[in-house]
């Protein structure tokens with residue numbers, strides 16, 4: 001989606017009458033962030049500047065709104081996102097070994113993306129399936145009981161696929 005394509009009035013049909021122009025513009029921010037991130041996999045600075053101009057909202061406010069949500073990213077992300085759960089149950093069952101192995105294999109630290117943008121390595125507090133600890137998610141897929149064999153399978157899959165599908 002091009003920033004210029006954002007049509008403020010189109011988004012506020014009936015409710016538009018009770019909202020001020022400023023409220024309408026600010027209300028569009030999250031939608032715009034979602035569209036930009038869908039297209040670029042993160043929120044590039046030039047797109048946020050363009051959005052700030054288009055909606056006449058200070059750039060600092062645009063950044064402030066985006067950074068409130070953990071879901072929006074300001075740096076390029078990989079096609080595959082591998083996320084190691086480091087919550088208590090997973091930690092106790094060896095999550096740090098899993099994380100270390102992935103860091104070593106892909107040459108990145110937690111929170112980093114490989115230079116070829118094939119993979120981003122992240123950690124999370126708890127995925128909500130502690131009974132399967134240690135847990136790793138690969139894109140949308142949850143992989144439980146991750147021991148040395150499963151780590152190697154994950155590495156192989158991520159390295160050999162453009163994008164790992166669940």
Ligand code: FES
Pocket residue numbers: 085086087088089090091125126127128129130131133135
């Ligand atoms: S601590 Fe890892 S799934 Fe809950």
